[in-house]
Amino acid sequence: MISCSTGKGGRGGCGVGRSYFLVLAPLLIVSGFCGPTGSLWASERPNVLFIGVDDLRPEMNCYGVRNMVTPNFDRLARRGVLFDRAYCNIAVCGASRASIMKGIRPTPTRFTSYKTWAMKDAPDVPSLPLVFKQHGYHTVSNGKVYHNRTDDPDAWSEPPWRPKTSSIWWALPENRKLATGFRQRGPAYEAADRPDEIYPDHQICNKTLADLRRLAKLDQPFFLACGFYRPHLPFVAPKRYWDLYPEEEVKLPDNMFFPRDLPQVFNYTWGELRAYHGIPKRGPVSEKTARQLIRGYHACVSFIDRQIGRLLDELERLGLDDNTIIVLWGDHGWQLGEHGFWCKHTNFEVATRVPLIVVAPGVDGGRVCRRLVEYIDIYPTLCDLVGLPQPRHLQGKSLRPLLTNVVATHKDAIFTRFGGGDAVRTDRYRYMEMRAKKGLGPVRGVGLFDLERDPQENQNVAEKPSYGKVRARLTNTLRGILSR
Ligand SMILES: [Ca+2]
DSSP states (O other): OOOOOTTTTGGGGOOOOTTHHHHHHHHHHHHTOOOSSSOTTGGGSOEEEEEEETTOOSOSGGGTOTTOOOHHHHHHHHHSEEETTEEOSSSSHHHHHHHHHHTOOOOSSSSOSTTOOHHHHSTTSOOHHHHHHHTTOEEEEEESSSSSTTSSGGGOSSOOBOOGGGGOOOOSHHHHHHTOSTTOOOBSEEEEOOOGGGSHHHHHHHHHHHHHHHHTTSSSOEEEEEEEOTTSSSEEEEHHHHTTSOGGGOOOOSOOSOOBTOOGGGOOOOHHHHTSBTSOSSSOOOHHHHHHHHHHHHHHHHHHHHHHHHHHHHHHHTTOGGGEEEEEEOSSOOEESGGGOEESOSOSHHHHEEOEEEEOTTOOSSEEEOSOEEGGGHHHHHHHHHTOOOOTTOOSOOOHHHHHOTTSOOOSEEEEEETTEEEEEESSEEEEEEOSTTSOSSOOEEEEEETTTOTTOOBOOTTOGGGHHHHHHHHHHHHHHHTO
16 A cells, blocks of 8 residues: 655655545544554554644735735645634733643643743653654654753653853844843844844754754654744844835824723733833833834745745655645734734734644645644644654644635634733634633733624723623633633
């Protein structure tokens, strides 16, 4: 049934039909064949290229943002299923990454901050790469995958790698000079006329390209995680990417105001951005700065798009593209001035909606799925696609049925939390509760948005009598998720 040729990139040369794994995967689960290493089938399983992009909201052409220059994200979408309504479970780096990798939700005491250690918060829970490693995969981590490079060390077949230059964000000496000293930061953005090669993300891509060439020759499948730093602040990218977005064409959001009738406990001061040089410590940024921030974010997205293209080119050149699952994820959304906010750290739509594109053997590309999905669904999906048993601890649900049929039933609500806030998002509504900072104690404020009538979340309707039944129902939905 399967013929392998070592002449076409080792494993990637296996003559495996595109529909093979969708047919085989359930049989493998039923037969319980999955030995820890060297199983009969281990060398036939697809590889996984797991691409994380820090702070990337769905700000790409393939997500309908027309001015974006993202030919390679778009190319990836044409090869797979684009999830148009995907959500992170917590809008901050370390916590979201830990939740993705462990396949469980954040709580008031677990996965709470940007610097979360997955192995400390959930020490007994096997992570996604660990399970793959235990089932015969060679697992590699390049760049920012977990927040902390040395987190979850047993999950990786090799020590996780990051470029030595990762602490040098700014290319221009005058900007680097501003960043010296305790907690001093340089400017929030920079457009330097410098080559791509000097930037850490280009180097992360180089290392991943070298790994692809090396891992293609192994007699076992690989799980290769590649995490890019941009478009996280500071928005530093070579000038030629800034030139794609002329200043006079930058549009500011038309809802740079706090939602009407929403309790002030939901207000947010975006301290992360204020820590950078030239950003006011309080109050809004100037219109000129707002435009530069949006330009800078877009420039960084296009810079990462270039790296995505290099990865896709090498996969094709090595003949790995037919037998490699690709998952493209951010780690949370980002507020680019909406509601007068910047950064993440909230439960609003713009902070929690995320990109998710899945390419897999046997899956027809160029399709869009509008079902509600969440990042805890990634772990069970990957187990499902390669035929690994799903660990019992998982709280997500495999997306595999949606890869076959994008309108299959999935789930009625997704869950997001941050700080003192818990939220559910259903097909039509977003319902948010805010408690004290740690997420415990009585509810101090409620937000309810009718996204069919108000997709920007500009009008809280929680206190409107006409929404009383909806509010009661969503309160129960949230309680149900929190009690699981
Ligand atoms: Ca992040």
